[in-house]
Amino acid sequence: MNRWNRFFMQLLAFFLIIAIGYQVKPNPFALNDLSSIHHIVPVSEDNTLLKTIKEKSKEYEEPAENAKIHDVWKKMPGRNGIKVNIEASYKKMKEKGRFDETLLVYDQVKPEVTLKDLPPSPIYRGHPDKQMVAFLINVAWGEDNIPSILNTLKKQKVKATFFIEGKWASKNPDLVKMIQEEGHLIGNHAYNHPDMSRLGDAENREQIVKTNEILEGILGERPKWFAPPSGSMNDQVVKLAAEEGMETILWTVDTIDWKKPTTDVMVNRVMGKLHPGAMILMHPTDVIERGLEDLILNIKEKKYKLGTVARLLSEKRF
Template identity: 50%
Template structure:
């Protein structure tokens, strides 16, 4: 019985095959379907060709190579900066509906450099990558409590987050104020514990100053700093290397407010703005001059086309791109 059913099934399949071969209408119908599918595919390829060619040509003319991190003989460690290239597939998907090239619909993707800041040997950092249109304020805090509220208010009004380097003994005495700074969204850095001349300390004392400050910041704010600013900018390579063993980079500056000399706020702000450059790290403290001149500095820096961010944002390889230039690597 089982064999009989198998025989019937094979016979039916053979009959269908013969009909499709020897029946002209069926043959023509099958051929028509094949031709239709081929023609449709060809038309799609034909439509896509010119548009794809335009996108590829644009891509070849607008590719920006990434910049490797490097050790500069003067400025020491300089972070890398992502390149920018056209995402051809994503750009085509944006434009294929209208089947016409539109530069405003181009999508970019960031390309990472081969050498990053983490690949470099321990070295101090004086500024960010010169291709990045960003500026960072380094606010070193060991005194000047009376001027911090006004500075925080100005930063808040202008929606700016930057990096405060806190002295460990100051944090111990001013835990509530330290929490206010952190809760405002600012990044916290390490400024040693007793504001010493780091260059003159023994290696054991160097380690103690940095470690003790990290401990008090961690216990107070539940954050461990990754940036270290030596008081008064005093250091030797032992300081940089010891900080590195504690997963911290040593940060210095390229523009100084010299606010501890109590300069006229307007003159100080104008001098700082005139010295601003891409990747600038601007040193300041909670002083009367800075509290009064901070808004003028912010306005002058932004008027030059620079954004203002944290040290981490400055040291990041991520490019600052326009709102429409968003690709998978930027999300």
């Protein structure tokens, strides 16, 4: 019996050893679970890609530029700076697992000084680094051409700024409303196209205020932009416009459409003088009606965007 007892005791010990070994054997499924948890935890500071983005971000950032009074161009808009959004950039790059500058995400940083902070002064152009131009369409006649011009602008998905004479607006309220409904910006072009540099303050103020009242009655909003007829003005006119809450707008490129050039001459003239931030003067004339689409296509071919005066003079990059 003692021999059989020893045999059973040895057998029992053998199974106990096997059982204990089984319990302490690593569980491969548990390791996989830990591994998967490791991949979904928030990225730590020592993540290589995140550190690379942080280190390189300064190379791609640009400071904001303040609006200023230029010696030649007078009042000029500033430009937003750009700062790399580290978190958003990382999210776009993490699938690739490597740094890619084309996937950087930027936040725009506003300048400390904007146009509103500067004293009254005329504005001739947008920021020289902004690859955008604006059409200024001064309206005191040409009602027969306006519907066609609006159709061309709509077809080409371009928004322009129409500076409208008060007297003309009072006779053509439906056209004024049509321009607004097409999404274009409307500004003040005085009441009856005077030479404002020769008028006194009271007369000039009446020209501006009367036109504002007419346009507000038609549009439901008061204009914020003023274009003196023929560009004729002086410092006092600019100051009066500012007192009415408006910026005075001039131009850097003239279509000379009032001289009745051919469409080719008009287009070539504009393209020869085109530059970033250009404000392009035109009227609802026959040559603009015929040549506007060609002009737009040529401008787009040069990789310029087209927008309203408000958009061009905004600090936003685009």
